[in-house]
Amino acid sequence: MQGRESTMPPIDLWESYFDATGIIAALAGPGVHGDVVEFGCGYGTFTIPMARRTSGTVYALDIDPLMVSATTGRAEHAALRNVVVERRDFVARGSGRATGSVEFALLFNILHIEEPVALLNEVHRVLVPSGRLGITHWIHDARTPRGPSLEIRPRAAQCRAWAEEAGFEVAWHGDLPGSPWHWGMVVERH
């Protein structure tokens, strides 16, 4: 089932809201040595800069066939061989990655879905010990040009509490370069 309020506007509009490369640099640091899983890759906005920063494979999951084909096309155009895009309902079927096999995970603009802790539990399952998870979401402010309804839009403190419940601890939390409407956080698996 597609998470609530998770359909996408036109790509140019979506990508005008933030600096995707800057966000990946802020959350993934100098690089990741291993596989990455991205829950809800959308247009591949973050998939491509993430693939450039890892020595492993980025498994990019999305339920929407248009998003799957957009991300596939972008990875091909960029000649990136380390991107695997899969049409998959990660709420119903999980990520499909093996337990303890992933170094880094992305939950970008998705934690407003119905069962956020269940999703965080799945991330915890697939990460290696001390593996990291990057989270970003719209700030809780009525002036944002888009984003889920404020009633269901989680604040950073709420996401932190959910992540702690799922077995993570916060490693970094701060503002994101060139992205005034978003906050970012990195949590580490216990």
Ligand SMILES: C[S@@+](CC[C@H](N)C(=O)[O-])C[C@H]1O[C@@H](n2cnc3c(N)ncnc32)[C@H](O)[C@@H]1O
């Ligand atoms: C708001 S968009 C964010 C996309 C991307 N993370 C970004 O920030 O650019 C959320 C994406 O999650 C996908 N999605 C929602 N529910 C899903 C589910 N149950 N399984 C897989 N993908 C899902 C949607 O199709 C959409 O592309």
